[in-house]
Amino acid sequence: MLGAANGPVAVLSTALHVDSGTSSDDDDGLHDWARDMVKGVCCMVAVLGGVGNLLTLTAVPYASRCCRAPREVKRLRYSTATVFILNLAVADLLYCLVNLPLYYLQYSRPSLWRDPAHGFACPLAGVLRYTNAAADWMSLAGIAFNRCVCLLSIKWKGRIFGGWKSYVIIALIWLYGFLTQGLSLFQVYGEYGWNNLTRKCDFLKDGNGQPRTDWFLISWSIPCAVILVSYSLIFVKVKQSGRTILRSSKHQRMEHVEALLKTREDKTSRMIFVVFVTYCICVLPITVVNVADPYNKRPYVSIICYCIYWLQYCCNNIIYVVSNGVYRKAYIIFLTEVIPPLKRILKRPVSWQVRQSTAITTITGHTLSTRSFSPLSRQLQHTDSLRFCGESSARQAPGGERCAGAAAPGTGRKRSMTL
Template sequence: LCIADFLFCAMVLPFAISGFWTRTWSHGGALCKLVPFLRYGNVGVSLLSIALITLNRYIMIAHHSWYGRVYRKHNIALMIIFSWMFSYGMQIPTLIGVWGKFDYDPELGTCSIVTDEFGRSAKTALFVIAFIVPALLIFICYARIFWVVHSSEQRMREHQRSQSTNAGSLNNDKRSTIKDTRETKARRNEWRITKMVLAIFLSFLVCYLPITIAKVADSHVHFPVFHIAGYLLLYASACVNPIIYVIMNAQYRAAYKAALCCSLPSPSSEMERASRVQLQQHTNGFKPSVVGGVSGRPSGINDIRKIEHGSRSSFGPKNETATSGLGSQRNLKITRFDLD
């Protein structure tokens, strides 16, 4: 997704700005074919990437036992290759002039997909397929995610209400409630990442729905201003995702701050907070799920933790040593470098 957005900003936007500003094309016939080919291809990659990310979130939350089998390295590589090949492969007929062609569109003032000598154009079909298919997949996945999260919290509330004063019954209810509490905490941890992907999907609707409506309802460009406005929103989509990451994810904020200030962030406060949380989770017997970036892969930052038996070593005063109350009274040293 980042690569597609970067290529879009670097190789498409400059030519689009020039075309809209001068209302003509002065960059040659070859670029008049290449630029719209890259434009629509990168748009397709972005949409498929968002859809695949949403599917990743759905499997992580609703079918966690499948996750390790589905998202292996070679499977992830195949998904990425598919998104690029499908997005660009759909345009091959237009590129060779079999189904419409890439050429200058005087109504829009830029190079785009225009009708061929037989009056055929792939523009409407491409926009409908590129928008409807990802939108349906994303909608279905989010509907299921909302249902799973709601059911989990509802089950926890029911267990809390059904606690008995009977000692044996109370112990059973306590164990059951602790189990549900662990599941709910894990799902909430995943839900924080999912909310960010949901924000990306909403921005996807705002940025892509207008141009899709314009292409379907006004295929002959009787109202070019609506098409231009739709293109401007489409171009803005490549710049929106990093802003969403910064607003909704603490790790991205820290990384951007470090990059912009040309310095490495101090991990001490995060280490202290993470150690306390990890220590409490270990004491309760809760093993948190590993959550990665938006793609769902375990993060190198979140996943780096070291558990050592023994006394304090060279990690310094920032590490915390705790005594496990379960069994052998061995000292456990827990270090976690970041926890969002």
């Protein structure tokens, strides 16, 4: 094994001292438009995804500890869902700031990665990329599984995700990402190096099979199955709770009750559709290409599919964070505290400064008004919350978390937890 001086840092420093022209050693048979498209998409996603995920990693912890933040934002620090959201942001940020620049260099200066003097750089780049990708996909599955368990069973939510257990699951996700290609790393089944077929640092074919094909089949199918099953169970639960509320809300005006439940079901369906379709659109094409065309006989199809896949590292932050009203409030708190002129630009009091909340947040992250139908809203709050406790005292949930429905010390009001 070569020293750190022969790693990707050495390749990067060498590339910076080489002129921008393409030498004959770097002619890998690709047209200039394909190479330019790869480099352009890498730069765009690295900047947009890096900024968005870095903002999430700074805004959410800061806002959840801000003394002037509303209760729903402060509860983010106690929510197990926040742990998985931040882990996804870490995985996306690492891919944007580490693996996409390495992709850029591989398509800009392939001769540097073939150089024996940098022999350890190429295997290391491949290990980092595949570990990061597998952990990112499994993080999406972890978010879906967390939402499903928290909605279906209060008891199992505490047993699986309570306290330090969430962090153990996060560690296992990254360990899983490493183990998915551990056999190739130790040259038991294939190995890493410069692949002339895919024109990048990749798996090299083994005499017993194609490790790259097997990796994509396993790493895509497992998270896809978890996401599909988890959100299907969530949708079924929302439908069942809606029917229960309809049977127990005869004293309400039924047209308003039905409209409110229909809105909730539509938002849940839309959230599930967006999450699953985005995952399939971004990840499924590269899986199909690597499985159906293991020898990369259609390199331009592969390049286009990878450019689509990289967009996922921008979309994840929008789907899971920006689309959630509570996380948007955390963004506003952080930005207005760090950049005070934003308060004047808004020309109105920011929403998080309003102390009395008149809305509840459902599993979709959207808010429902509680002004008109307080009995119905309390039932929705019960069926859509992570916790529901008695009014008499504050109880401790498994793992040391305060129960979301319990009254805070010194107050007579109940609290709700967003999903």
